[in-house]
Amino acid sequence: MTRTSVITGIGVIAPGGVGVKAFWDLLTSGRTATRTITHFDASPFRSTVGAECDFDARAEGLTEEEVERLDRATQFALAAGRQALGDAGLVPGEAEPPRTGVSLGSAVGCTTSLEREYVTTSHNGTEWHVDPERAVPHLYDYYVPSSMAAEVAWSVDAQGPVTVVSTGCTSGLDAVGHAARLIEDGSADVMITGGTDAPISPITLACFDAIRATTPRNDEPTTASRPFDATRNGFVLGEGCAIFVLEERERALARGAHIYATVDGFASRCNAFHMTGLRPDGAEMADAISTALGRARLAPERVDYVNAHGSGTKQNDRHETAAFKKALGQHAYATPVSSIKSMVGHSLGAIGSIEIAACALAIEHGVVPPTANLHERDPECDLDYVPLTAREADIGTVLSVGSGFGGFQSAMVLSKPVGSGR
Template identity: 70%
Template sequence: MAGERRVVITGIGVTAPGGIGTKAFWELLTAGRTATRTITLFDASGFRSRVAAECDFDPAAEGLSPQEIRRMDRAAQFGVVCAREALAGSGLEEGDVAPERIGVSIGSAVGCTTGLEEEYVVLSDGGRRWLVDPAYAARHLYGYMVPSTMACEVAWAAGAEGPVSLISTGCTAGLDAVGNGCQLIWTGRADVVIAGATDAPLSPITAACFDAIKATSPNNDDPAHASRPFDAHRDGFVLGEGAAVFVLEEREAARRRGAHVYAEIAGFANRSNAYHMTGLKPDGREMAEAIRQAMWWGRLDPADIDYVNAHGSGTRQNDRHETAAFKRALGRRAYEVPVSSIKSMVGHSLGAIGSIEVAACALAIEHQVVPPTANLHNRDPECDLDYVPLTAREHPIDSVLSVGSGFGGFQTAMVIRRDRAA
């Protein structure tokens, strides 16, 4: 178990569809408003699915310099902007913590996809040349090919000289990166970790990949209602983009400096199903095991869980798989606790979404409000839990379970709770 060192969240930064910044993000969730729309970032007219949850992001307006904008891919820009917001909100100042005791843990599923695709289009003359001329390459192209440069950018922004890592475990990367950051503090390797995830996957190559396996929703005539987790008429997930980054601190140090604590990361675990690249077993056994292990780590029982933030992608096999996992891990409590998916509002930003959901969980504890599952009008009979349809709900929340499921068979669970005395 975590032992004597406990990890708390003292700063949150969010860049999400529907609003930039933590305040705008929470307002969108509690309003039950969807940020899914017809794709504008590229010409999607030839694709099966032409809807996405895009961020209205202006890097200059968010404080990035022309040099930073030129150097960084869109995903790296998201991450740095979020890190700066989280640091500012945490109240940490230069000199409060030795630089070598500050770590960074950033997650991403697809790295610098936007920058890589844009450069390939230029180098290949729009795909017409197999043999590309490197003379046309941007000088920062190498950085796009090495995703760890995103973690380095966050480290530079934070002045972090401790352990720095890039976690790439597909759609669970956002949870895994935060979990890795917690482990750095639990084990004494760092006192502060800037942890979170970022992805900007909205590009033709990503759209083509998910079109090929028919994973994304083709509901192009009604983008606002295309993401429908747990609904009987759901037809796939909606791609998104965004980032969330946190300041994680050792609890006693945060308390000594009078920091505001949003929540404690109490437990974390991950498993793999060793089964199929995209398929899921219907019994949810591996996710259930991750849930049980995360609760054990946090010394929690099913009765202690007050809200479940579901992966809730809106694909038929995922929603049924995790519903089964909740029943398997929580027993009777699964039918009593509210469950919801914010992907119904902000889409599925691949590796970033796990961290964005951790932000939603911390804010749910802070405000004692459960975000809704938007667009849930006709519940799938096989998804028979309380999915908080359409409208946010005031609800006493002490402990939250958040889960993620990713291609490759990755299953991750995290328990987040209100900060309380030992």
């Protein structure tokens, strides 16, 4: 019997919306959650715009000990994981623990806490030799990204395969793809999976300033993220998390679970070309798309909506536009495409999962989220990017793509479920 993975629970911590309802309300309204950074004084930096989460860890059920000990990105994952488990109608340990696993994506791990501890142990960067006596006792956990997945596993009593996937900006997409494959090959029946990152910190801003990847549109923070618009000039750094409960389809149906979407196909490629550059023809992304559709046994004409990477950099927007045309052919011109990064920014390793959440909800509600701030089209980006306003549509199949530094290109196909119930 063919094993298929389905999404039965969703948890979201996103800019402008904590929880699935608030997140979906933000997207369908076309509102943006980008603003001037408030986590610290960003004025010395080239780009001072961010998409921050209004996150209260205690209100989300974390204990005082967890708030003190855990990095912000790990706190996101615990909170979103609990949301997803509750949404799926499960409690920790209810699924057979050895058949339950975790696949967590993160691009930069515990960056916020690592930077804070470096500043503390180096006396604000003035001492070459750091003082270990000034460090927190759990500093080692910040250095080891596997600690993030372990925390999630402990919280849900997952004793099966547990891993961290770190492939840059495709991490959140790749982690879900890995989880789906573990279910399909019989290694697990339930996977808690998604991506989390909290990279809005001085060191991250400095790194992106150096390569001029983030937008300098500091005087217009609410409209600074402009994917596919002719006036775009870089992405807006964000933060956030989305976690899913993935289950083997027959198991989910047997317990009467609500199924948001079926994970039908996934593929990842690398262009082996340049750390930050992209080939203009989009060949590697196109190959990932075609392979994912092939695994789903779907023709390109079956795609009803494309959730684009849409970072808001000229090279990316043109690269993936070319990839859509190459993979979907003439159907690319008839398919709505949009980028939610226009509203929630680019949260690096988390955004792929946040976008999967948007795709599953688009299928659930029959609505295509818009591309906010798209007023002036780039002539080289000539597809239907659903500008400004959400659009009702009959969505049976969604394609979601991601593109990351190092040349990573990933694609996932999600479809409307058959035979689910509440």
